[in-house]
Amino acid sequence: MTAIHPQTLLERPFGTLAELIAGWAAVAPNQPALIQDARQLDFAELDRQMDAVAAALQREGVEPGEAIALCGLNSIDYAVVFLGALRAGIAVAPLAPSASAQSLHGMLEDAQARLLFVDAVGRDRLAEAPAVEQARHVALDALGDWLGDERRPRPVEVDPQSAFNIIYSSGTTGTPKGIVQSHAMRWAHIRRSAAYEYGCDARALISTPLYSNTTLVAFLPALALGGTVVLQQKFDAGHYLELAARHRITHSMLVPVQYQRIMAHPAFEAFDLSAFRYKFCTSAPFHAELKADVLRRWPGGLVEFYGMTEGGGTCILEAHLFPDKLHTVGRPADGHDIRLIDEAGRELPPGSIGEVVGHSPAMMQGYLNKPDKTAEAEWFDEAGKRFIRTGDVGRFDADGFLTLLDRRKDMIISGGFNLYPSDLEGILREHPAVADVTVVGIPSRTWGESPVAFVVAREDGRESAEQLLGWFNARVGKTQRLARLEWRSELPRSAIGKVLKRELRDEFLAREGELP
Structure with missing residues (x-):
């Protein structure tokens, strides 16, 4: 891959994450890219290993637009396979090892993954209910054996609308659905992340699983904009605080229960967290009193994102700027159209309570192999504009901040x-x-x-x-x-x-x- 300077690339309407990493490997080869415990990859080595993975996938006959799957805990090898597949134009289906074996087999079949990369945890879970499947297993802990000697992949032209990843819903309300997100969607996400002071001097601590869209919201921009990602394989509040202080972490995405456990840690005040620029939160209700505690005791800005993996619309609460709005999830992001509808699908006037629907440049293409479920998730206004239904019930206040009341199904x-x-x-x-x-x-x-x-x-x-x-x-x-x-x-x-x-x-x- 011919390297283009990352700043030049970021000015373009479309580029790829793989191109950005190649650019950083050229201009900052010794910059740490991935750190896990005592192991570290700089951008030059990450770029080489991504090439090796892409070449091996091409050797295996996996074509651009097809999918591979990953099932395991956070690790450098997991990240390398994910990123290498993207370089080959191959979609990635990251699967939760916490899912049942039957559910995992169903997701593999749905994604039509040619290869499944697993660690010991993923292998043990799949062994609970063996099944015949088309995906051949590759061990992440023996990745070097699979890679072989070919280290240079054939160049691939990536279509902006082709699948970047297939994220499976949690399945807490039924059978998991594959949410297809495009390269164009991820590019838009990466470009707007510069507003949160990501850059070559940023260090992001990742402690949520890489199979979750929540994690990718912080993982992808940190690498794309030349920063360092520190991986925590399994969350523990005390270990998180040790890593944050040791690596002078500047950015982190956490879910509310993690904030709760960190803030309750008896030694919280003993750790130097002064390097933090931004902390992010999404995925679950973040209660106002917990936000207030984080603002009071933890340096750096606090930003809550409200949205869905399916896309459609995002609200952003910059809690450090609006401490009187902690009971809300903020206002719609620039370019995002958020509205409320009633049970009959009619748009509601300001001040009403209704289901939240959203439109944005970052919307899923649909649920993989489920056109009926895709149709259920869509709402169109009178002009034919497409929105994604969230299933959440909310109300806008006079300042345009959205307060969520509950899930409609709950x-x-x-x-x-x-x-x-x-x-x-x-x-x-x-x-x-x-x-x-x-x-x-x-x-x-x-x-x-x-x-x-x-x-x-x-x-x-x-x-x-x-x-x-x-x-x-x-x-x-x-x-x-x-x-x-x-x-x-x-x-x-x-x-x-x-x-x-x-x-x-x-x-x-x-x-x-x-x-x-």
Whole structure:
């Protein structure tokens, strides 16, 4: 690949991440690109290894536009395969090793991946339910054996609309769907990331899994703009703080439960975090009191992104600039059109409560092999403009900031009344004994659904479930009262911190059955 200076490339309407990395390898070959524990790759070596992966994939007969899959924990080898495939014009389907073996086999079949790169964790999970599949397995811990001698790939012209990656939804609400994102979408994302002071002197700490779009939002621009990525294979709050201080981290993407654990770490104040420029958050509700604590005690700006892997529209809250708007997810990003619609699909006027839909330059092409699901996710205005439905219910305030009320699917209809779990959770969080909480609608023979709370206690919490239930029900109207309240040691969450409400609902129903 002929290297183009990265700054020249970034001025173009379209380029690729692989071209940017080649450019950095030419102008800053010794700049660290990837660090994991004691291992480090500079940009020159990363560029060489990406070439080797691309050449090996071509040797295997994988054509541009086809897909490979990855299943494993964060590692330099994982990142190298991901990036090398992109250089060959091959789409990457990163799969969650936390998924069931049956689900993984289904995603592999859906993506029609020619090769599956796995580490020990991925191998163990797939072995739980062996299946015949078209993807041949390649061990990430023996990558050198697979690469062979060919180190120079044939040049590939990448179509802007071709698939960059296929991100599978978490499957917390059903069968995972493959979300196809294009090279053009990722290029737009990379170019606008310069606004957050990424550059050659940036160091990004990645502690969320590389199979998640949440992670790629920080991983891709850090490398694309010449910075260094430090990989944490598995999140631990104390280890995160050690890495952040040791490497003088400037940028990091975290999900709310990680912020919660870091801020609660007893030695938080002992770590020097003064190098931070920006901390980012997305993927799950980020409560105002936690944002305020981060702003108060952790140097650098705090930015919350609200959006979907499917794209469609993003809201941005620069919390350090708008400390009076911490209860919101911010305002629509430049060039993003966010609107509200009712259940019949009619656009609502300002001040209304409705489902959030969005249009932007960064929208998925659709769900892979699922045109019906793609159609369900789309909404078109009267002029035919395409929007993506979020499934979230929200309201804009007079300043244009969006407040989310809840997921539409999580809304509880009890006795004909609409109850938003987030409202009930917000009240419970006011009690000093409550560290974490979620409210779930459970089928009821009398009311259709009734709200049940699952609560994690603070270490010094002394309330009984009956006492906390009585405290809550005395503070709300009759229609909002909880039917049950249960203490939990922790709430079940996905790898990126989303509470698995369906898991709680199914477990409750299996144990207790329907409520009266």
